[in-house]
Amino acid sequence: MDYQKFLTARGLKTYHAGIRVMVLLPGFVLLAAGLTLPQHSNAHPGGASLRFYGNGVNDIDRVKIPLGNPSRPVNVGGDFTLEFWLKADANNQGQATCGANDGWITGNILIDRDIFGALENGDYGLSLHRSGNTRRIAFGVSNGNGGNTLCGNINVADGAWHHVAVTRNASTGQLRIFVDGVLDAQGSGPTGDISYQVGRATMYPNSDPFLVLGAEKHDAGSQYPSFSGWLDDVRLSNIIRYTGDFTRPAAPLTADANTVALYSLDGGPGNCTSGSLITDSSGASGGPSHGECRFGGSPAGPVWSSDTPFSGTPTPTQTLPPTPTPSRTLTQTPTPDATPSICAPDCRFLFLPLVRR
Numbered sequence: 431m432d433y434q435k436f437l438t439a440r441g442l443k444t445y446h447a448g449i450r451v452m453v454l455l456p457g458f459v460l461l462a463a464g465l466t467l468p469q470h471s472n473a474h475p476g477g478a479s480l481r482f483y484g485n486g487v488n489d490i491d492r493v494k495i496p497l498g499n500p501s502r503p504v505n506v507g508g509d510f511t512l513e514f515w516l517k518a519d520a521n522n523q524g525q526a527t528c529g530a531n532d533g534w535i536t537g538n539i540l541i542d543r544d545i546f547g548a549l550e551n552g553d554y555g556l557s558l559h560r561s562g563n564t565r566r567i568a569f570g571v572s573n574g575n576g577g578n579t580l581c582g583n584i585n586v587a588d589g590a591w592h593h594v595a596v597t598r599n600a601s602t603g604q605l606r607i608f609v610d611g612v613l614d615a616q617g618s619g620p621t622g623d624i625s626y627q628v629g630r631a632t633m634y635p636n637s638d639p640f641l642v643l644g645a646e647k648h649d650a651g652s653q654y655p656s657f658s659g660w661l662d663d664v665r666l667s668n669i670i671r672y673t674g675d676f677t678r679p680a681a682p683l684t685a686d687a688n689t690v691a692l693y694s695l696d697g698g699p700g701n702c703t704s705g706s707l708i709t710d711s712s713g714a715s716g717g718p719s720h721g722e723c724r725f726g727g728s729p730a731g732p733v734w735s736s737d738t739p740f741s742g743t744p745t746p747t748q749t750l751p752p753t754p755t756p757s758r759t760l761t762q763t764p765t766p767d768a769t770p771s772i773c774a775p776d777c778r779f780l781f782l783p784l785v786r787r
């Protein structure tokens with residue numbers, strides 16, 4: 431489905447013949463007669479973030495970004511950097527299986543560009559991995575032959591905002607995680623193109639051809655939990671921006687020639703109702719790669735929040751609840767330099783019962 435068809439199907443086609451689109455600039459859609467799209471009401475003058483509640487069911491409590499057909503710039507598959515700000519609450523209890531192919535999918539999923547199963551295409555994603563009372567970043571990349579999940583060591587669930595960046599090198603397969611500009615972990619992953627092959631046959635047309643923010647995309651069950659917390663300033667770039675420690679951003683991220691998607695998430699206030707446009711302001715050629723909100727659940731999310739990394743709102747230190755007793759012992763081998771495991775056709779069938787992904 432191309433993007434206009436997508437918009438139409440989602441009831442998102444907010445303008446039509448007779449309303450002339452005057453200017454399309456990064457971050458702004460200016461319509462004739464002074465009309466602006468509702469997400470740009472700028473009721474949060476200091477910007478906004480999106481607050482998710484981890485519902486992980488019924489295609490709600492998430493942002494869905496179509497990868498397009500033809501492919502949109504957001505559909506990265508070579509070298510890339512994915513960065514964003516997060517603030518996590520205590521309701522993230524999932525655990526990744528560090529060092530394993532697809533091991534990230536059992537953490538609380540932050541950003542999901544999985545494809546269902548382990549087919550010919552590559553995929554990737556990020557989640558929060560609970561270790562004791564800490565929550566750490568898990569980042570996994572796979573292709574049809576296997577993959578790896580890299581787990582960090584820095585706690586990102588202390589009630590404060592954290593800048594997270596992950597990089598992937600298509601030639602060497604190297605993966606890195608940075609938290610607040612500090613190299614948190616690095617290790618190996620599969621090489622080659624892992625972009626989504628748009629137009630491919632799929633039994634999961636409502637989840638496979640999307641990049642999803644804030645939730646597990648397939649609603650595959652409670653063993654694949656979704657993120658509870660805040661996201662802001664999601665930027666995808668088609669280069670490796672960071673190879674060593676750097677100073678974390680002191681202002682909202684902006685776009686440059688290597689930015690393929692930028693979601694400033696400055697809408698609201700109120701609920702991010704289903705069909706609300708999530709604007710890509712990258713200006714990338716072949717774009718934009720806009721998305722939409724899918725709202726619902728209990729508590730219902732996502733909602734627009736005035737709490738941002740730069741809002742100056744004090745973020746009190748949060749005490750996480752005691753760690754629940756695990757129902758089973760996960761085999762965790764956090765070996766950052768491990769060789770990607772090869773257990774085709776699908777590693778997940780080897781270590782998880784009743785696996786659907």
Ligand SMILES: [Ca+2]
Nearest residue numbers: 477478694695
């Ligand atoms: Ca924002």
Ligand SMILES: [Ca+2]
Nearest residue numbers: 544545546547
């Ligand atoms: Ca997969």
